[in-house]
Amino acid sequence: MKRLIFEIIIIFSISAISGIFYAFIKKIELFPSDTKIYIFSKKYPEIKLLKTNEILKMKDIIIVDARERIFYEKGHIKGAINIPYDEIEISFYDFLKKLDKNKEIVIYCEGGYCEASFVVAEFLIKNGFKNICVYIDGYPEWEKRGLPCEKDIY
Amino acid sequence: MDILNGKKEGFLVKKIFIRAVCVLMGILFLYSGILKILNPFEFSLIVAKYGILPEKFINIFSTLLPFLEIFSGFFLLGGFFLRGSLILISFLLLIFTIAISYTLIKGYSFECGCFEIIGKETKTSIFLIIRNLILLFLSLITFKLKT
Numbered sequence: 329m330k331r332l333i334f335e336i337i338i339i340f341s342i343s344a345i346s347g348i349f350y351a352f353i354k355k356i357e358l359f360p361s362d363t364k365i366y367i368f369s370k371k372y373p374e375i376k377l378l379k380t381n382e383i384l385k386m387k388d389i390i391i392v393d394a395r396e397r398i399f400y401e402k403g404h405i406k407g408a409i410n411i412p413y414d415e416i417e418i419s420f421y422d423f424l425k426k427l428d429k430n431k432e433i434v435i436y437c438e439g440g441y442c443e444a445s446f447v448v449a450e451f452l453i454k455n456g457f458k459n460i461c462v463y464i465d466g467y468p469e470w471e472k473r474g475l476p477c478e479k480d481i482y
Numbered sequence: 483m484d485i486l487n488g489k490k491e492g493f494l495v496k497k498i499f500i501r502a503v504c505v506l507m508g509i510l511f512l513y514s515g516i517l518k519i520l521n522p523f524e525f526s527l528i529v530a531k532y533g534i535l536p537e538k539f540i541n542i543f544s545t546l547l548p549f550l551e552i553f554s555g556f557f558l559l560g561g562f563f564l565r566g567s568l569i570l571i572s573f574l575l576l577i578f579t580i581a582i583s584y585t586l587i588k589g590y591s592f593e594c595g596c597f598e599i600i601g602k603e604t605k606t607s608i609f610l611i612i613r614n615l616i617l618l619f620l621s622l623i624t625f626k627l628k629t
Contacts, residue, residue: 331565332565332566332569334566335563335565335566335567336566336569336570338563338566339550339553339554339557339563339566339567339570340550340570342549342553343546343549343550343552343553344546344549346549346552346553347545347546347548347549348545348546350519350545350549351545354522356522356541356545357541358541358542358545359538359541359542360541363530363537363538363540363541364530364537366541367523367526367527367530367540367541368527370522370523370526371523371524371526371527440533441527441530441531441533443527
């Protein structure tokens with residue numbers, strides 16, 4: 329039993345020391361102040377992340393809802409267009425191609441660690457759009473704050 | 483004489499079984515750990531999506547876990563600290579199984595962050611729970627035989 333505990337402690341210690349050393353070399357923050365923003369900004373360095381207050385200050389923007397159609401229909405940010413991440417190519421050829429590629433586009437999804445908006449953002453960047461941002465708090469936060477929302481108008 | 487030969491054969495089979503399981507587990511965990519280290523933020527995001535750990539601990543967990551996998555895998559392959567490595571790997575498999583079960587109960591399905599190349603991941607599913615339970619069983623049996 330003593331031998332087993334000794335082995336576990338040794339493996340644990342070597343792993344911990346190596347992990348901390350690796351984090352130091354790679355400049356990985358082990359306890360970032362905002363984990364969500366930290367992880368997304370590292371994984372998608374080319375995409376600008378915005379919080380609710382920053383969105384409210386912006387003018388003349390296109391807002392894109394990247395969630396599946398069923399969630400969009402239940403409620404979305406007022407004026408947002410729906411480009412579901414799983415139907416992105418169809419939407420692109422439908423109407424996105426006609427848009428001005430220099431226009432500021434803000435994309436959102438369910439908030440939390442939802443990645444749908446980043447899928448759409450990456451696709452748009454690949455297709456030549458220049459000002460792509462992701463609203464990191466997502467629809468739940470927008471709705472919680474009582475900001476303008478609407479249900480589907482189809 | 484026959485009894486002696488039988489005992490010798492049994493011992494040999496047991497030894498081969500232990501070695502085979504250790505090599506299999508070793509390769510699997512070494513590979514899995516290296517993939518996670520090569521894609522640290524992809525893995526952090528997967529850990530975050532499970533929604534089990536408090537946000538503060540996501541990064542430290544996703545940075546240290548791959549090294550635990552790598553060293554346990556390395557020791558299993560090298561034949562050192564076998565019992566310690568097997569217990570740690572069993573513990574990890576148990577945690578993974580609980581985490582995947584939790585997501586399935588909550589109705590989520592996303593990349594599991596297991597042994598596949600990140601970006602071409604297997605989604606969390608009942609199949610993964612069965613796979614983990616088989617690996618856990620193998621690991622614990624080998625630990626028992628080794629003891």
